[in-house]
Amino acid sequence: MSTIIRTQGLTKIYGANGTAVHALRGIDFAVEKGEFVALIGPSGSGKSTLMAILGCLDAPTGGTYELDGHAVHGLSGGELARIRNGKIGFVFQSYNLLPKASILRNVELPMLYAGLGRKERRERALALLEKVGIADKADKLPAALSGGQKQRVAVARALANEPALLLADEPTGALDSRTGAEVLDLFRELHAQGNTLLLVTHDPSIAAQAERRVEIRDGLIAPAAGAA
Amino acid sequence: MTSSGAFRERLLEAWTEIRENLGRASLQALGVMLGVASVLGGFSISDSQRQRAEQLYVRLGGLDKLNVQPRAVVSDRQPSALQQANLGLRDEDAIDGGGLRPDAIQGVSSQKNARSRVVSSYADQDRSITGIGGDFIPANGYEVEAGRGFSATELEAGAPVAILGTEAAATFFPSGSALGQVLRIGEVPVTVIGTFQERVFRFREDQHNIFRWRNRIIAVPASLVQRRMNGDAYRRVDRITFRIPDLKVMAGFSKQLQDLVRANHRLQDDFRLDDVQARIRRQNGQGDVYDLVFLLSGVLALVGGGIVNVNIQMASLKERVREVGVKMALGASGREIFKTFMTEALLLTAMGGLAGLVMGVGFSWIITHSIGIPLAMTPASFLWAYALAAVSGFLFALYPAWKASRLSPMEALRYE
Numbered sequence: 001m002s003t004i005i006r007t008q009g010l011t012k013i014y015g016a017n018g019t020a021v022h023a024l025r026g027i028d029f030a031v032e033k034g035e036f037v038a039l040i041g042p043s044g045s046g047k048s049t050l051m052a053i054l055g056c057l058d059a060p061t062g063g064t065y066e067l068d069g070h071a072v073h074g075l076s077g078g079e080l081a082r083i084r085n086g087k088i089g090f091v092f093q094s095y096n097l098l099p100k101a102s103i104l105r106n107v108e109l110p111m112l113y114a115g116l117g118r119k120e121r122r123e124r125a126l127a128l129l130e131k132v133g134i135a136d137k138a139d140k141l142p143a144a145l146s147g148g149q150k151q152r153v154a155v156a157r158a159l160a161n162e163p164a165l166l167l168a169d170e171p172t173g174a175l176d177s178r179t180g181a182e183v184l185d186l187f188r189e190l191h192a193q194g195n196t197l198l199l200v201t202h203d204p205s206i207a208a209q210a211e212r213r214v215e216i217r218d219g220l221i222a223p224a225a226g227a228a
Numbered sequence: 229m230t231s232s233g234a235f236r237e238r239l240l241e242a243w244t245e246i247r248e249n250l251g252r253a254s255l256q257a258l259g260v261m262l263g264v265a266s267v268l269g270g271f272s273i274s275d276s277q278r279q280r281a282e283q284l285y286v287r288l289g290g291l292d293k294l295n296v297q298p299r300a301v302v303s304d305r306q307p308s309a310l311q312q313a314n315l316g317l318r319d320e321d322a323i324d325g326g327g328l329r330p331d332a333i334q335g336v337s338s339q340k341n342a343r344s345r346v347v348s349s350y351a352d353q354d355r356s357i358t359g360i361g362g363d364f365i366p367a368n369g370y371e372v373e374a375g376r377g378f379s380a381t382e383l384e385a386g387a388p389v390a391i392l393g394t395e396a397a398a399t400f401f402p403s404g405s406a407l408g409q410v411l412r413i414g415e416v417p418v419t420v421i422g423t424f425q426e427r428v429f430r431f432r433e434d435q436h437n438i439f440r441w442r443n444r445i446i447a448v449p450a451s452l453v454q455r456r457m458n459g460d461a462y463r464r465v466d467r468i469t470f471r472i473p474d475l476k477v478m479a480g481f482s483k484q485l486q487d488l489v490r491a492n493h494r495l496q497d498d499f500r501l502d503d504v505q506a507r508i509r510r511q512n513g514q515g516d517v518y519d520l521v522f523l524l525s526g527v528l529a530l531v532g533g534g535i536v537n538v539n540i541q542m543a544s545l546k547e548r549v550r551e552v553g554v555k556m557a558l559g560a561s562g563r564e565i566f567k568t569f570m571t572e573a574l575l576l577t578a579m580g581g582l583a584g585l586v587m588g589v590g591f592s593w594i595i596t597h598s599i600g601i602p603l604a605m606t607p608a609s610f611l612w613a614y615a616l617a618a619v620s621g622f623l624f625a626l627y628p629a630w631k632a633s634r635l636s637p638m639e640a641l642r643y644e
Contacts, residue, residue, distance in 0.1 A: 029585075056556060057638040078561040085559020096554045096641065100248040112241065112560040170244070 089158025263533030264584025270525030359453030375422030552641030577621025
């Protein structure tokens with residue numbers, strides 16, 4: 001099994017000398033291909049910071065980060081954008097769908113940035129919507145969908161460029177427990193199909209659904225964390 | 229993908245974005261539209277006004293005439309012997325003056341007027357008689373409508389022939405054609421050989437005809453006036469006109485002519501020349517006023533449109549920052565975001581600009597129509613209005629696009 005995520009001594013410091021906040025203080029962390037890992041920790045533990053760095057949305061202050069075998073730390077903004085586009089699929093708590101764009105176009109966007117042709121984008125986006133079970137809503141605006149449906153769109157969009165890593169940040173945080181369970185079922189299904197999943201949550205019952213749990217506390221991996 | 233294909237793709241995307249955000253986009257386009265419309269309107273109204281003014285000068289016979297007229301040197305005291313002996317403005321002055329710059333002078337014409345009793349079978353009136361030289365008719369904007377003009381022989385010999393303006397023709401020959409009829413001017417029977425076209429010019433449609441007096445003309449050869457009506461032994465004339473199209477040449481010529489005529493007149497200033505410098509100042513000054521109008525309306529329109537755009541950008545900032553954050557998370561680079569913003573703004577500018585041109589035409593038509601002058605629009609105005617819109621659209625788009633492209637994806641995603 002190849003390694004998708006490998007970090008060593010990852011640190012992140014916000015602010016300048018006097019008021020500096022050490023959000024991450026040396027994270028050594030790895031995720032293998034095909035794993036379903038839950039990153040758990042209370043708010044303020046640094047898990048959101050870690051997830052931003054792992055998602056290439058932010059750069060670490062120190063340490064190394066390899067994603068899918070390539071060093072990511074120290075890359076330029078344009079290169080990070082290309083990596084986000086090709087290797088990472090995001091699912092956010094607040095869905096982050098473009099409100100004025102149709103469902104289909106929301107799913108097409110990552111493929112647009114990847115330079116795929118119009119026809120190919122459309123076909124693939126429709127197939128992905130089919131896969132998450134809402135192909136019939138393709139022409140609707142996000143506002144016409146329920147929370148669970150929106151999150152399915154977000155998952156379809158995250159899968160658009162066949163990413164090496166699916167990164168879900170509190171994906172059920174805005175959903176009721178039944179819909180949340182459905183979304184988690186979808187994640188398990190994706191895991192079963194061989195996708196690598198990293199799920200960030202503060203809720204132990206949701207983290208329990210994952211193969212492996214990693215706990216973060218005060219900017220460090222908690223030593224007690226281990227396999228479920 | 230070829231670069232033209234990528235550009236088309238980008239345009240299509242921008243179009244999709246515009247359709248998705250129709251409210252914001254149409255407000256932005258409205259700013260451009262009003263800007264273009266008011267620039268084009270300003271240009272066109274100025275053009276119309278200027279064209280009308282130029283038409284007036286052309287109908288008056290153009291700006292290219294330099295007139296020399298006699299002037300009384302002595303008004304209320306006994307003239308000196310020298311003044312007494314002076315010969316006044318003569319044909320010789322015209323001939324000498326014409327020799328100064330034969331290359332630049334397009335025509336010379338002397339005029340000798342008289343006041344006389346004019347009698348036909350229908351009317352008997354005291355009238356001004358205009359004795360004209362060869363170049364008078366075109367130089368003063370007259371055209372022979374019926375019959376013919378004076379031949380060189382008639383002008384030379386002072387033949388008893390006349391051409392009438394429409395008013396004169398209607399007065400002396402109210403029924404039937406004036407052509408071939410005989411008119412008695414003083415003691416001289418004169419045959420009417422032609423009539424002039426009616427002269428009409430109204431600066432605005434509802435104004436009176438400011439050329440009405442020109443239709444009263446009774447034109448005969450200047451030599452006829454000199455020999456048989458109001459002449460003297462020295463062949464004095466009332467006016468000499470030189471036609472010089474180039475105003476700059478005219479300025480120099482005017483000085484030379486002044487010296488020459490003064491020398492001919494024993495160093496006496498018993499004549500006056502048109503003030504060419506004043507004419508040049510007037511023409512340039514007129515240009516200045518129009519240029520200022522152009523500039524002001526252009527600047528105001530651009531600033532207005534720009535402010536509208538900036539306002540809209542500010543109002544939609546929150547929405548846009550989240551949008552940029554999401555797009556960046558999905559893999560759009562800062563450069564991509566910049567290009568997207570710019571393409572969208574330029575497409576909006578292009579479309580708003582086109583609509584603005586249409587609006588500007590309507591706007592100009594309404595204004596010129598309401599003040600009663602014909603609408604004059606030049607392709608240059610359209611180009612300028614559009615180019616200014618494009619430039620301002622580009623400049624006002626740069627800052628928000630640059631701002632957006634510099635956003636950190638993480639902060640943009642968290643922006644509330």
